[in-house]
Amino acid sequence: MSRSERLLDLLQILRRHRRPVSGHLLAEELGVSLRTLYRDIASLQAQGAGIEGAAGFGYVLKPGFLLPPLMFSEDEIEALVLGSRWVAGQADERLGAAARDALAKVAAVLPPDLRDALETTPLHAVTGGPNEAEGDALATIRRAMRAERKLELVYRDAAGQESTRLVWPFALGFFERVRVLAAWCELRRGFRHFRIDRIAGLTPTETRYPRRRQALVAEWRAAEKIPPRP
Template identity: 65%
Template structure:
């Protein structure tokens, strides 16, 4: 878990309780040490979080506290709403549910007028007919990309020919109808693209591939003439 995610989990935990929580109880629920907890609380307090308490006394988040980074501007909220709605409409069920949950979490901590703007946003996503795909396979692809794991895939090309490949997954490109996996193919010894609706099987080989994903992705961007801000 990243430190940013851990700090957010700490805030969410404090929000759920109206009474002070001991450091030991918080640390146990988050699965961290007391030393890490005290450091995280000090970091949040330094950033303006209204956390009352001290070691041995317990901690409590004052009512009404909002993290400054969640005070989005109108254009930022429009971008978040449109992006989440697009994912909810176009992605596989797990990612679609995550998009809806993320938007609900953001909306829950916004000031009332901003929350109303999100709930009644006029930015809509038009209908589409995505290609039929295996939701579990797509979830496996995303996990493997994050973990930098090698995959064994069964793939059917445009001519209907099938093959077994071992690939190093780098990224997923999302289009209106299909998703495209960008990966290093061990069979070809080069970067290749695979339409996810043509995957007949996806198996995580559990081991990390030998090169860093960021390095390979930079090489792919260079091949495609895409700047770092373009994906």
């Protein structure tokens, strides 16, 4: 592995971690000595990389630092294309358009050979996308989650019985055929999951729910025994 490749790998490793990582762990993952790692970090910092930390404390990449386009391998390009195409076919119209726009921005800064790989990749995502009503509901739910606002739902269960719920929306799950809202339900006083295609009515409110969304997600993951994200 060349030194330039190693430096890019180091940036990628740091990007995967949200908290400081010890120099020993970084050196072990890269297969280099601790002295070499310290030199590599100093070199990246001198080139403008937002790496914070010090020996004995650990290192973390500051949020917002952009990796150079050469960082993308052909496998990563294919993953980006496949993921963007899946989102474009599975989510609401606005989010689908955002996925296509994001891919276009990536293509604009890629070197010619990688741009060709992006545009000619043979990978395609076939999904059963939402209808217009579901798409509108998804867009409304996403806005409510970002603003941490309560939603009033008229929900129809599997037997066709309707109930009105006031919920705190905090996550959306996109599956092959259905989309599911995870929320705290005031009526049931607990976490509940609502299929988007069974929502008969949806009214956004201006009432902020009393917990931070990140805290709700953490509690929900613990309750459902969902492993943490890598």
